[in-house]
Amino acid sequence: MNGSFRITEDYIGEGLRKVQAKPADTEAVAALLIQTAEWLRSRGSSQWSGLLTGEDSHNTAGAILNGDVFVCTSEDGIAGMVILLRQPSEWDRRLWESKAYDGDGALYLHRLAISRKYASIGLGGSILKWCKDGIHFDDKDTIRLDCIADNAALNSFYSKNGYTCLGEKSGFCIYENNLHQ
Secondary structure, three states, X not given: OXXXXXXXXXXXXXXXXXXXXXHHHHHHHHHHHHHHHHHHHHOXXXXXXXXXXXXXXXXXXXXXXXXXXXXXXXXXXXXXXXXXXXXXXXXXXXXHHHHOOOOOOEEEEEEEEEOHHHHHHOHHHHHHHHHHHOEEEXXXXXXXXXXXOOOHHHHHHHHHOOOXXXXXXXXXXXXXXXXXX
């Protein structure tokens, strides 16, 4: 596990708890990601389509073992999840170029996914807020993410949730937000 952290807000809304994913959560997290990829496909998007053929570009199982996956749990199981990388992946290094390096002070947010059962309660925005204010990582002052540039709804979602678009690279918008402000 890279660097230390502490969860400062255990709950998001009533009955939804944020915790670090454990290896026992791997199957449920994979099912949520596939559910999300299927939902995206039903809306005409090819985003995350690799998950439907068994390709996981973010090595989610490995990210769980590294302590980089956080889940939002309810009495029914996993309601949502997010990957918070403490070091940039190769993908992040390509998009962020010279800004992305080990020790750059940034977290890299990937795979924000919400169970369709919880999609209408604003859980996605609540998880983004929690990533910014509900968990503290030593030596991290910035959170970065990217999304497909031609997905207007997703770009609007990130902007409405306090992320600043810093431009477009290779068909992806890159966003940044300051932590704990």
